[in-house]
Amino acid sequence: MTNNWRKKEILGVSVDFGLNKSAFLGLVKKAVDDKLGAYVCTVNPEFIMSAQSDIEFRTALNESYLNVPDGSGVLMADKYLSLVEKYDSDSILSGFLTKSTAGLKIGLGSLFNKNTLDPKISGSDIIYDICDLAQKSSYTVLFLGGWKKDVLGRPLSKSPNIAKQAAAVLMQKLPNLKVVFASSEIDSSLDQDEKSLNLIKQAMEEKNLSHIDIVFAAFGHRKQELWLRRNLQKIPASFGIGVGGAFDFVSGHVKRAPIFMTMLHLEWLYRLIRNPWRVKRILTAFPIFPLRVFIQSIKGR
Template sequence: MQDFIEILGIRISRNGRAGALALARGFLYSSGQYKIFTPNPEFLVRAQKDAYFKTILNSANLNVCDGFGLYLASLGKLKRIPGVDFMLDICRAAADNNVGIFLLGGVGGVVKNTATELSKQIPSLKICGYDSGPTIQESAANPNALVLNESENQNLITKINSSGAKILFVAFGMGKQEKWIYENLAKMPNVKIAMGVGGSFDYLSGTVQRAPCFMRKIGLEWLYRVIVQPKRLDRIINAILVFPYLVIKNKLK
């Protein structure tokens, strides 16, 4: 049975990187389909206002701790696993077992460049296909609903099913990717694992530079992001101000 810690009503796995990867390997050879999400403080802040998103996060078979703030909120009981690093771990495991992957999401040529870079890093990786995906919006009137072209979506699902991929990485951004996986995974019976990977394609393709290793280790990746991506400031505020406030408020209840 998987051990987890609950923070603001979201269950986060206590597994470290090796343990989480062992679970993912097991998913490949078990019956059923499996969802892997990578919550960070922004996810949990949003989940307090979006009940559907909260339900989806808790439906995951594995929620790994992607965020220094979650590590701090757990008082060090959680082990941080950056989503992009865990994606690479799963890709290496897929290559070792001749399991095919499909890359979905990204803007412009990002997904194609991601496929190219992954092939360079892991030459034996079987990339069955890639697609930037349909245009997806979240309805302002109904936050539960994803607004997309159903014909485009069905064509995409057919493409994924025809590819033979067993692992699907989805990079539509927080909220959209988890909701899309939740609503569409059952339509892709060959897919064993679907993982929301957020900005991982941006990092892997070289579109966005990751923070230096020393900054990641001491939890200052957010500061680097503010410097190189100032448009993310509102999201960073959620992570470094709103999230701690909600955690403290919850503990004082």
């Protein structure tokens, strides 16, 4: 089931490649059944670039149960690095030319043929599958975070309880899903951890529970991973995953990109058009991230 599973380091961050949905869900089930207290990160180029200057975040990524690739940028970097590792150049110039050609070939090839890349696992997609697993296995679930933003990407002073709305949508699809607590009021700040844990434990006590199986954290990149690292075992919970903006999609507050754009790895363009404040994130994913990967490959020739 996990025969193709392999780890590769990209700019100092270990990423797990080759896991399809079935294999990934098998590892989620193992983490829950074995009560590992482990968290998963869905890694995109922004994660890896943030980790270059943020030691705490890089540590959280490299201590995770799994770092699965979320997006074509990380998948292309893996394919590029796997290809150029085979090259043996005698000079910087020949290495530059050979590796530049390889990068262009992979970028253009992947744009028109998605099957050239390994599977990706994104929080906004896999949340449905994990909840389906939770219902079938009678796992308990928490939904934490999710907050509406303005056109500039700033959190609104007031927001609907998106976590609760997302949980309600999923419970309509999965009537036996055991949602213990769902709240967008949970603050991911370190100084609010005690208050957040007290709210969670109060909900657990009301249902006579001493342990949670699965935690979905939607605080945004970095915040959700650090929160899970600090608090997952304090809940205590068996498994946690950062899902970014998944609650927005599930609840219907944000529309997904058309299927044809997703198939062409152009979901980023759709999000940029709808949310211009994402421009910095898009520039990080391209061209900054692939350029850093390319430079590192030249240095490591």
